Each structure stands twice: as C-alpha cells, then as structure tokens.
Amino acid sequence: MTDAVAPKVADPRTVLHGTSAIADHTEGMxxxxxxxxxxxxxYLPLSIILVVLLFPF
Amino acid sequence: xxxxxxxxxxxxxxxxxRLKVNRDxxxxxxxxxxxxFLLLFLAYxxxxxxxxxxxxxxxxxxxxxxxxxxxxxxxxxSVFWLSVFNTLLYTSVASVFKFAIGLYLxxxxxxxxxxxxxxxAIVLIPFIVPTVLSAIAFWWIxxxxxxxxxWSLRKLGLIATNIDFLGDTWNARWSVIFANIWRGVPFVAIxxxxxxxxxxxxxYEAATIDGASRWQIFRHITYPLLTPIIxxxxxxxxxxxxxxxxxxxxxxxxxxxxxxxLMATLGYQRAIGGGYLGEGSAIATAMIPFLLAAILISWFGxxxxxxxxxxxxx
Numbered sequence: 001m002t003d004a005v006a007p008k009v010a011d012p013r014t015v016l017h018g019t020s021a022i023a024d025h026t027e028g029m030x031x032x033x034x035x036x037x038x039x040x041x042x043y044l045p046l047s048i049i050l051v052v053l054l055f056p057f
Numbered sequence: 058x059x060x061x062x063x064x065x066x067x068x069x070x071x072x073x074x075r076l077k078v079n080r081d082x083x084x085x086x087x088x089x090x091x092x093x094f095l096l097l098f099l100a101y102x103x104x105x106x107x108x109x110x111x112x113x114x115x116x117x118x119x120x121x122x123x124x125x126x127x128x129x130x131x132x133x134x135s136v137f138w139l140s141v142f143n144t145l146l147y148t149s150v151a152s153v154f155k156f157a158i159g160l161y162l163x164x165x166x167x168x169x170x171x172x173x174x175x176x177x178a179i180v181l182i183p184f185i186v187p188t189v190l191s192a193i194a195f196w197w198i199x200x201x202x203x204x205x206x207x208w209s210l211r212k213l214g215l216i217a218t219n220i221d222f223l224g225d226t227w228n229a230r231w232s233v234i235f236a237n238i239w240r241g242v243p244f245v246a247i248x249x250x251x252x253x254x255x256x257x258x259x260x261y262e263a264a265t266i267d268g269a270s271r272w273q274i275f276r277h278i279t280y281p282l283l284t285p286i287i288x289x290x291x292x293x294x295x296x297x298x299x300x301x302x303x304x305x306x307x308x309x310x311x312x313x314x315x316x317x318x319l320m321a322t323l324g325y326q327r328a329i330g331g332g333y334l335g336e337g338s339a340i341a342t343a344m345i346p347f348l349l350a351a352i353l354i355s356w357f358g359x360x361x362x363x364x365x366x367x368x369x370x371x
Contacts (some may be wrong), residue, residue: 038168046165047159050176053183053239056194 090145109338116332127339136315137340140323144347146230147319148298151237155285155294158238161244165280166246167253184243196238199223199308223309226316233308233317237298245290252286253279292355296348301335320344 033041074083112126114120131137166177183191198204199222207219222232258281264274302321305311311318311326318326320340328337 040169042165042168046170046176046290049162049165049242050179053180053243056191056198056239057182057186 080359106338107342108335110342112333112335114338116329120335123335124349127335128343130336131339131343136318137314137343140318140320140340144232144299144321145200145343146213147234147237147301148295151234152291154234154238155241155245155298158242158292159290160249160283160287162242162246163249163253164275165231172185177250180245180248183240183248188240188303189307191240192304193237195232195239195304196223196308198231201272215329224279226312229309229317233305236300236304236308240304241294241298247295248290249283249286252283256282268342273284288355288358292352295351295355299348299351300344 109120111122111124112120113123114124162180166173166180170176187349200205201207201219201224204219204222206222207216210216211219221228223229260278261274261280264278289305300321302325305317305319305322306310306325309317312320315323320343323338323342324337325339327340328334333336
C-alpha cells in the first residue's frame with residue numbers, strides 16, 4: 001500500500017519544476033475536467049487568441 | 058574647569074541642523090526629488106497648455122490673451138465635434154472589448170497547463186512592442202491592395218474585391234479600434250491575471266463542493282474579488298485609449314475625411330501641423346473634463362468595497 005503511493009509523492013520532475021497541481025495552487029478542482037472538455041474550453045480559445053495576437057508579427 | 062573647556066565643542070544646534078534630523082521633515086526631503094520631477098515634467102506642461110489655450114499663440118510668435126475665444130471657435134467647429142464623437146466611440150468600444158477579452162484571456166491563463174510561463178510571455182508581446190511598429194504591421198494588414206485579410210477572403214471566395222479598410226469612413230473607424238483592442242488586451246489580461254492569482258483556491262473548492270456552477274463561481278467569487286484591480290486597470294485602459302495618438306497617426310492620420318481623428322490627433326494637427334498653438338491647446342484642454350469624468354466614475358463606481366477591508370457593507 002505504501003509502495004503504491006510513494007512513487008507519486010517522490011516524483012522528482014514534479015517536485016523540481018513545480019508543475020503538479022499541488023505546487024501550482026491555481027488548478028483547484030481542475031482534475032475533475034476531462035481532456036476533451038479542456039481542449040474545447042481552454043486550449044482551443046487560447047490558441048485562437050494567441051494566433052490573433054501573434055498574427056501581425 | 059571641565060565645563061569651560063567643552064563649551065566651544067558643544068555649540069547649540071541651529072534650526073537647519075534640527076530640520077536635517079527631524080523625522081517629520083524626513084518624508085519631505087525624500088519626496089522633494091519626485092515632486093520636482095512631477096512639477097517640471099507634468100504640472101508645468103499642463104499649466105502651459107491650459108494657458109496657451111487662452112491665447113492666440115502661433116509657432117514662432119508668443120500670443121496675447123484672448124479669453125475663451127479658442128473655445129468659442131471650437132464650439133462651432135464641426136470637425137472638433139466629429140473628433141469628440143470619434144474619441145468617445147473609440148474609447149468606449151475599445152475599452153469594453155479590451156475588458157471582455159482581457160478578462161477571458163486572464164481566466165484561461167489562470168489554468169494549469171504546459172509551457173504556462175512561455176505562453177504568458179508570448180501574450181505580452183503586442184503590449185511591449187513599440188506602438189509605431191505594430192501600427193506599421195496593421196498598416197500592411199489593412200492595405201487596400203496588399204491586405205492579407207482581403208487576399209485570404211478572396212481566395213476563400215467570400216469576397217470579390219479587396220476591402221478598403223482605411224479608405225472608407227466606418228471601415229477605418231473599426232480598423233483602428235481593432236488595432237487598439239489587439240494592442241491593449243495583453244495589458245488587461247496580465248494585470249487581471251495577477252489579481253486572479255491572489256484568489257484563494259480554497260474558495261473555488263468550497264464552491265464546487267457546494268454545487269456552484271461555473272457561472273456562479275465567477276459571479277460570486279472571482280468577479281467580486283477582482284473588482285478593485287478591475288477598477289485600476291480599466292481606469293488606466295480608458296485613459297490610455299482616450300489619449301491615444303500614435304496608432305491613429307501612423308495608420309490614418311485622422312483620415313479619411315476626419316473619420317478617425319481623435320481629440321489628441323486633431324489637437325496635434327492644429328497646433329503643430331497648422332501652427333495654431335492656442336487652438337490646439339484648447340482641444341487638448343477640452344480632453345481634461347472627459348478624463349476627470351472617467352476617473353471619477355471608476356473611483357466611485359468600482360472602488361474597494363467595505364467588505365473587502367474585512368468590514369460589513371452598510
């Protein structure tokens with residue numbers, strides 16, 4: 001039981017880069033979102049806005 | 058004997074010596090350089106501009122006091138009123154869109170995602186690039202012959218001829234408004250993002266557990282906690298938009314047929330281009346009441362509520 005949890009907690013990449021939800025503090029309960037939902041509500045509109053912002057360059 | 062020997066050394070401190078170490082005056086000493094800077098570069102030009110608006114000064118000739126003559130002249134000037142209309146339209150439409158898109162972008166950037174820092178840096182690019190440079194890019198995009206937008210729409214079969222973005226009055230107005238929105242969105246987004254990051258995630262978690270919808274979370278948690286920073290950022294945004302000059306001057310120089318002349322560009326054209334310093338100054342001075350109104354609306358309408366200080370509302 002302890003062995004199963006240990007690798008997650010001690011993952012050096014998430015600890016070093018602070019990319020986990022715990023380190024970030026901005027995700028909240030975002031883990032409830034599915035990938036397709038994130039694609040439509042986050043990545044797609046963000047991509048469109050970024051393309052428009054970078055278009056003149 | 059000892060008292061007599063020390064007396065010349067322990068002389069009574071003068072008023073100047075006391076002022077130098079007085080804590081109450083210390084603040085004044087620290088403030089003096091900034092105050093001098095503000096007086097020299099802000100208050101003096103403002104005062105000079107207001108004074109010039111009451112004179113018939115022209116370039117190379119100091120003017121005489123003419124009272125309100127410049128303002129009376131402007132009151133009957135249709136181009137001036139057109140510039141007032143253009144400025145209000147430009148400011149209101151651009152500010153509303155900058156706020157809406159900026160807030161939406163801030164909410165998107167507040168999510169956890171890969172390459173978050175790089176994306177946030179990229180978003181800032183339109184704001185950090187010199188206005189003249191981005192205006193020249195839009196000049197090409199809006200060109201009547203070589204516009205990539207017209208070319209793309211023609212290739213897609215949606216239009217038959219090129220769109221005259223900067224040659225038609227209303228097309229020109231919407232084009233410069235679009236360019237201003239494009240340039241202003243990053244400033245609003247990044248500032249609001251800073252505000253969003255101060256909102257505790259535990260509030261969102263509690264609301265989610267209570268069954269609140271996304272809209273309810275935004276309406277009752279995010280928006281109220283962002284109100285103070287929205288007040289500040291939108292005040293700045295409205296002021297910057299109202300006094301915009303560079304973008305218009307590079308793209309249209311106020312044309313076609315004065316359709317995109319803002320008060321700032323018209324004042325410059327009359328004062329520097331035409332040489333009528335008094336009249337140009339009067340146009341610039343006429344902007345002050347609008348700017349004061351914008352500040353007051355923001356101050357009284359969106360200022361920090363009492364509950365945000367930990368007190369209850371009346």
